Each structure stands twice: as C-alpha cells, then as structure tokens.
Amino acid sequence: MMRRMISFISMILCCIFLSGCWNYKGLDDIDIVTGLAIDKDQGSDIYQITIEIVDTQTSGREGEISAKYIDAEGRTIFDAIRNSKKKLINKLYGGNMQTLIISKEIAEAEGVSIIIEELLRDGEPRETISIVISEEETAKEILLTDGIDSNIISYEIHEMITEDNKVTASTVDMPLYQTYNSIKGNGKALVLPVVRRINNINKNVVEGNGIALFKDDYLHGFLSPRDTMYYLFIVDRVRGGVISFPIGDLDESISMEIKDSKTDTKISSNQNKIYVDINVKVKLNIMEVKSQLNISNVDERDKLETQTEEYIEKHITELFEKAQSEYEIDIFGSGNLLYKKDPDLWRKIETHWDELFQSAVIKVKVEADIISSGVLKNY
Amino acid sequence: MDTNNISSRNLTSLLVVVILCGSLVNGAFTIAQDTWIAVLLMGILFLPEILIYSRICALFPGKNLYDIIYSIFGRTSRFILTLLMTLYVTVVTGLQLRNFVEFTAVISLQDTPRVVLMVLLLLPVLYLAKEGIQVMARWSFIVCAIIVLNIALTILLSLNIIEVSHILPVMDHSFLDIASNSFTVGTITLGELVMMMAVMGHLNKGESPYKVYLWGVLVGICLFALIILRNILILGPDMEEAAKFSTYMAVRVIDIGKFFERIESSISFIYVLLGITKMSLFMLASATGLSKIFKDMDYRKLLLPISVIVVGIGTVVFKNVFEMFELAWVYRYYALPFQLLIPIIIWIKAEIKKSYSMKNN
Numbered sequence: 001m002m003r004r005m006i007s008f009i010s011m012i013l014c015c016i017f018l019s020g021c022w023n024y025k026g027l028d029d030i031d032i033v034t035g036l037a038i039d040k041d042q043g044s045d046i047y048q049i050t051i052e053i054v055d056t057q058t059s060g061r062e063g064e065i066s067a068k069y070i071d072a073e074g075r076t077i078f079d080a081i082r083n084s085k086k087k088l089i090n091k092l093y094g095g096n097m098q099t100l101i102i103s104k105e106i107a108e109a110e111g112v113s114i115i116i117e118e119l120l121r122d123g124e125p126r127e128t129i130s131i132v133i134s135e136e137e138t139a140k141e142i143l144l145t146d147g148i149d150s151n152i153i154s155y156e157i158h159e160m161i162t163e164d165n166k167v168t169a170s171t172v173d174m175p176l177y178q179t180y181n182s183i184k185g186n187g188k189a190l191v192l193p194v195v196r197r198i199n200n201i202n203k204n205v206v207e208g209n210g211i212a213l214f215k216d217d218y219l220h221g222f223l224s225p226r227d228t229m230y231y232l233f234i235v236d237r238v239r240g241g242v243i244s245f246p247i248g249d250l251d252e253s254i255s256m257e258i259k260d261s262k263t264d265t266k267i268s269s270n271q272n273k274i275y276v277d278i279n280v281k282v283k284l285n286i287m288e289v290k291s292q293l294n295i296s297n298v299d300e301r302d303k304l305e306t307q308t309e310e311y312i313e314k315h316i317t318e319l320f321e322k323a324q325s326e327y328e329i330d331i332f333g334s335g336n337l338l339y340k341k342d343p344d345l346w347r348k349i350e351t352h353w354d355e356l357f358q359s360a361v362i363k364v365k366v367e368a369d370i371i372s373s374g375v376l377k378n379y
Numbered sequence: 380m381d382t383n384n385i386s387s388r389n390l391t392s393l394l395v396v397v398i399l400c401g402s403l404v405n406g407a408f409t410i411a412q413d414t415w416i417a418v419l420l421m422g423i424l425f426l427p428e429i430l431i432y433s434r435i436c437a438l439f440p441g442k443n444l445y446d447i448i449y450s451i452f453g454r455t456s457r458f459i460l461t462l463l464m465t466l467y468v469t470v471v472t473g474l475q476l477r478n479f480v481e482f483t484a485v486i487s488l489q490d491t492p493r494v495v496l497m498v499l500l501l502l503p504v505l506y507l508a509k510e511g512i513q514v515m516a517r518w519s520f521i522v523c524a525i526i527v528l529n530i531a532l533t534i535l536l537s538l539n540i541i542e543v544s545h546i547l548p549v550m551d552h553s554f555l556d557i558a559s560n561s562f563t564v565g566t567i568t569l570g571e572l573v574m575m576m577a578v579m580g581h582l583n584k585g586e587s588p589y590k591v592y593l594w595g596v597l598v599g600i601c602l603f604a605l606i607i608l609r610n611i612l613i614l615g616p617d618m619e620e621a622a623k624f625s626t627y628m629a630v631r632v633i634d635i636g637k638f639f640e641r642i643e644s645s646i647s648f649i650y651v652l653l654g655i656t657k658m659s660l661f662m663l664a665s666a667t668g669l670s671k672i673f674k675d676m677d678y679r680k681l682l683l684p685i686s687v688i689v690v691g692i693g694t695v696v697f698k699n700v701f702e703m704f705e706l707a708w709v710y711r712y713y714a715l716p717f718q719l720l721i722p723i724i725i726w727i728k729a730e731i732k733k734s735y736s737m738k739n740n
Contacts, residue, residue: 018499022490120621123486127618128632177632181615340547 030093032056034067035154037101037139038077038115048073049080050140051092052154066151069144077118094124098158100131100176101195103139107212107219112192113183116217119176127177130158133212133219135196142195146203153206160208161193169232169241169258170225171208183217186346187335187353190214191231194222213331221327230319233280233312234332236263243284245311247304252291256284256308259371267337269345274360276334278316282366284308286373296378301370309366320362330357383441387586387594389516392523393660394575394595395602399526400475400657401568402603403482403650406623407707408560410552411616412545415608417557421565422600424558428719429592431726432572436579436588438729443580444664445671448725451732458672460721465668467717468574469685472661473692474710476500479654480693481700486627486647497690500654505686507659508666509679512578515659522652529649530602533642534609536633541612566711568603569596570718577664623700662686 035052051070070087074080081092100119102112112131119125134142147156162173171193174182182190196209210228213221223231232238244255266277286295286304294300323331335353339346349356408414439447444464448457480496488496507515550557572592579588610629611619622628631643665685666678673681697703 022492022495023488126631127628128634175632177614177618177628180621181617184617184621185615340544343548343551 025091025093029090031088031090033092033094033097034152035099035101035143035157036081036097037103037134037143038106039103039138039140040106040109041073042105046073046075047077047080048140049077049084050143051081051084052143052152053092054096054152064151067153071140077115078122094122095126097125097129097154099154100129101134101139101142101157102131102192103134103137104212104219107133107192107214111217111219112179112190112214113217116176116179116183120180125176128175130161130193131174131176131179132157132161132193132195135194135209135222141197142206145197145206148200148203148205157195157206160206164193164208165232165237166240168208168225169229169238170210171228172211172232172237182333185333185336186339186343187330187333187337187350189329189331189333189335190217191331213327213329215329220329227319227322230312230315231332233261233263233282233316234265234278234320236261236265238263238282242287243308243312244288245308247293247307248291252293254286254291254293254304255288256370257287259283259285265334265337267334267341269338269342269349269356272356274334274338274356276320276360276362278362278364280312280316280364280366281369282308282312283369283371286370289379294378295370295373305368305370308368312366312368313364316364316366317362320364324358324360328358329354334360383581384583385513385516385581386583387591389520390575390579390582390591391595391598393516393519393578393656394572394591395523395599396519396526396653396656397572397575397660398568398596398599399602399606400650400653401564401571402606402626403478403624403653404564404567404704404707405607405610405625407564407704409620410556410560411620412547412611413550413552413557414560414611414619415546415604416550417560417564418600418604418607420557421561421569422596424561425565425569426596428722429569429572429596430589431722432576433587433589433592435722435726435729436576436582436592438733439580440582440588441580441584443578443667444574444576445668446580447576447729449671451725451728460725461668461671463721464574464717465665465672467714468577468661468665468668469688470692470696471571471574471714472658472665472685473689474696474706475654475658475661476689477693477696478703479650479658481703482624482650483647485623485700494690494694497693500651501658501686501690503655504659504662505682507655508662508682512581512663515656515663516581519656522656525652526649527602529645530605530609533630533633533645534605536635536642537609537613537629540632541609542615543612545612545615546608563707563711566714566718567707568599570714571661572596573718573722574661574664576722577667578660623704662689 031053033051033053037050039048041048049072051072052067053070055066055068070084072080072084074083102115136142143153145153147153150156161171164171165173172191174192179190182188191211191213194209194212195206197204198207210223210225212219213223229241238258238261241258242255243258244253246253261280261282264279268275289295330353408417410417435447445461448460452460476497480493483496484493507518582588582591606626610625613629613632614625619625627643627646630646633642634640635642662682662685666681669681670676670678697706
C-alpha cells in the first residue's frame, strides 16, 4: 500500500516537473512563418529578406486569417533571419513555411543553390516548401500583393503551384527536396516556377507565369506558359490542362481538356549522336467546339484526333529545337535518362553533354484519344 | 535458469527489433541508390556468423552464453571471455544510447543537454531490464507489430509521391563499395545479435534457436531493405545520400490530407521504442555477464551501476555527429573480435567437447 502511494506520487511529480523542457516553445511565444522572399541589394552584397507571418491577433473566429510582414537584412540568409528577431518579441517558427520566393537577380548572379542549402540544412522548414522565382524587380513585391482566396500569399502560391499541373499545365511544382535532386543529379536540369504580379479588378494579385530555366543553378532563361505545357509533355508531368487550336478554315477552333497524359521518353546514342524518342499518349475531353464539326460522327472525331496529334507533335518538336538553338542547354534533363540507362557512357560524355544535346535528333509520336465530350452529344 | 518458456515468436520479434534499431545509422551509407542492395547483401554476408550463433545455442539448449562459456572453458579463460563479452556489450550500450540521443537532439530537442536525455531514456530501459526477459520478449512482440504497421502505412501513403526511376541506375557502384557498406552497417545491425545468445537459453523447450535466428534475420533484413527502398524512392538518391536521417526526412514529405497533414512524429516514436528495447536487452546481457563473474549474484542488483557506466561511456564516446558517422566505419574492426573471433573459439571448443562427451557415452 505504502509502495503504491509512493510510486503514484512520484509519477504525479514527474508529470508536473518534467512537462517543460529546454526546447519548450509555447504557441503564444512563436510567430508562425508562412513565406520568405529573398532579395539582394545590388551594390552592397547584403541579403534583404521579407518574412510573412500569420497574424494571430487579428485572426480569430470572426475575422479571416491575415498576415504580417517583416523586413530583415544580413550577410547571409541565416544571418538575416536571426536579425529579424531584433524587431520581434516572439521567435520565428519555420515548420509551417510553404513558399520561398527568390528574386531573379539573385538567381542570375549567384544561383539558387546556396539558398536551398541553408533551408535544407535547417531542420525546421519542411522539405516540401515550394520555391518560386519572381519575375518582378524584387521578390518582396510578390509577397506584398493581395490574395484572392486567402490573405496569406504563401499559401496561395503554394496551392496554386502544386495544383497547377492538373489544371492548366502552365508551370511546374518544385518542392525543396526535388530542387536539390535536380541540381545535384547527373544530367538533370533545374526548372522553377515563375510568378508575377498582375492587376485583377483593381487589386494586385499573384499569377503563375511559366517556368524559369537554369544552367546548373544559375538562371538562364524563361519559358512562357504556353511553351511550358509542351515542356511538361516532354518530362511527363502533365496531368490536366487545355489544348485549343484552330481547325478547318476561318476562325473555327476547338478546345479540349486533357484528362490524362503519359509520356515515354527513350534516349539512345549512336556514334556521338543522341536520339530522343518521345511517345505521348493523351486522353482528351472535348469542351468547346467553335466550329461546324459534328463530333458524334466517328470519322470527324478521328480526323480531329489526327489534327490534335499533329498540333502537339509540331509544338513539342518546336520547343525541343528552340531549347537546342536558343537556350543551348539540355533543359529537359534528358542527360539523366542516359545516365540511368548507361552510366558508364554518361561519365564519358558528360563534360560536353550540352554540345551533344544541341545536335540531338528528336522523334515525337503523339497518340490522342477523345474519350468524352461533356454532357452533350452534339450541339 | 529463471524462466525456460519464452515462445520463439517473442524472441524472433526481439531479434527483429534489434536489427531495425540498426537502421538509425543509415546515414553511414555512402552509396546512394544501391543502399537497398547493400542491405540485402548484408543478410547474405552475415549468414555464416548467424549460423554459428545458432549452432552454439543449439548445442546447449536452456543455457545462455555465459553458462556455455563456464561449462566448456577452464577457470582463467572463462573469466577472461566473460569479462570481454560483458565489456563489449556495455560499450555497445553506451554507443547505442549516444547514437539515439544524437538523433533526438539533431531532430528536435536541440537545447537539452545530452546527459539529461541519456538519463531520462535509461529509466524505462532499466525498468524493462529489471522486469526480465519474459516481459521484454512479450513487449518486443507489440513493438514489432507497431513497426510493421507503421512501415506498411508510410509505404502506402507515399505511393503517390514515389518515383520508381530513383533507384536507377542499379549497381552503378562497384561491388567492393557495396560490400564494404554492407560490412560496416552489418556489424552494427546483425553483428550485435551475438548478444542474443545471452538470452537464448530462455527459449521454450523443444523450439530451435535456428528458427529464431533465421526467421528474425529474414524478417529484419526485409523490413530494413523496405525502409531504405522507400526512402530512396521518395527522396531520390542525391537527397537520401545527403540527409543525416533519411527515414525522418522521407516521412516528412508524406502528406495525408488537410486535417492531420503530417506523420513524422510516428518515426520519432518508433525509434524511441526500438532504442529502449535494444538497450534493455543489452543491459540485461551485460548484467547477466557481470553477475556470472560475481559468482551468480542477482543481476537486478547490478543494473543500476551498469547504467551509470553506460551514461559515462555515452558521454565520451564521440564529440559530435560527424564523429558518429565516421565511427561506424571504424567500429566494424573494433567489433570483429567480439562478434566473430570469440564466438568461433566458443563454437570450436563446444563442438570438440560435445563430440568428446558423445564418444565417452
């Protein structure tokens, strides 16, 4: 009986005294960081960051959740984040961070690898944060826009980007850990989504605007949203989207929704020439017919499928050739396909892979299947 | 013998738990996408060693390692051998404790002093060791079930974010590299099963130690390989190689919906369970050995002094996390005499003794 009393009391004491610890962080003691925008002052080599935190005072059951912004500066990014504490009562907590916005100046001048290394090394931010490049002058402007669905811009950007390949196929989603793989991987090429500020009924909002192309980890060029769809076709990241093109004569056109798409890319090398073989299988829904086409007729549908296939093939080939002649680097990461197939060959040719890529021969074959046309048989 | 009726199912789960606890050092691997091959190779490479352990236990059913040493060696050699094995297992417990505390400190509790974490972790370990092998075996069965469930869950939840091409190109590293990695992690994962011999004497009459060892190794290695495979497929080879604790990082990427969102705390939880079980087994083995030296003293009285020594060893064994991963590459040479040499000596002497007594009978 006595022993039971003693053990019970000691258990209660343990619960009381051991419930706090050195690393205790109360919720009222922390500021939850949702986004980070990184700029650099051109002359002085100092990073200027803008941190977006959740405003826990004005948010509540009645009001919407809103965000506050903090500016900070430092010699390195970690330095800048710590310096922000000079203005704050609470400590910053990065576990809920969703987005990182990097200005295009930093991406061009120094590369994104150093920023990524800092965020990966720090165990607090998650490896799934989205990294975007700002098309505007600074990254800060993107963070200070108004949100449409949510006041927290970082959440908006994150959701916009992650859902995009199922909806518009106009940009790409690169969480932090995949960015690391793309920089370090053999023959891989880094691409990051681009966002810009745009006017939407008298409010400034954020819009995704294609992708940024990188040589190693330095910014090399941009692709428009239209071209990005064909880029996504080549790297097999299309899960949705819209294909519209003119058919027939005059101003007739048709608009189709991509339901599903699968790309098989094979790469082979023969006497210093690279052959890339791309096979796309895409399933489509007809959504808008601005033409006299009778889509309940099988022959007309077959003809439409052939036209779609030719359209996609033409644009994929154009994009590939543009990458070869205008950008001059392997933006699709096809070197990685060669590495996975034949690592010894890759090690021999990797130093002049870009030259080999410029003279690569591409063969595209698209197979389009129209599986449905909405709820109408015919119009 | 205190008890002689632990079912082989419980002891097998104890073995699986000890093997999976070795997966904490998967940061020591240096081959990126071929790590799973190294894990499978590990099972094959260490099979002869495991068979030796099983044979020793099968030759002397109902006796633990120290009893076996006492029954076949003369006074001086049995004292030396028991002392060596006891010292080895004490040092290993200290290493394991420090390894685990480093994991906790790097991942979440960065400001807490290491000693505090070590002492707090040792309290349940001591309790479990004091309760004895039967409780420990039954407890490990539950832990094993939880782990299998957790691995299955994380694999199922990660199916939409894995990319199968991450394991290509297969076998890009030389066979020597892969074998070297297998050897290193194998001495931590499988080699430490030498201490299972200290409790194998409690196995049910009529159950074979071969069954326990071989089933345990099979299940343990398969689970370990599955864990590594999942990590590589989620993170990609370069990220998996760069991460210190790739299991933790891989599970952080998994997203299970809007309300619950993340399940990475389940990994810390699992590692705590694994760590406690392995350490209490080794503590028990160490105390049993020491009690044998002190003329069959009750091992429970020796647990507390051993735990103080273990904390001391844990504090000095390495300076920082870099040394922890470097130590893995040195440990394999340090452990070789205890994991291979001494068991071989015991085995050969046991075989000779057995055939001698059979001839006499």
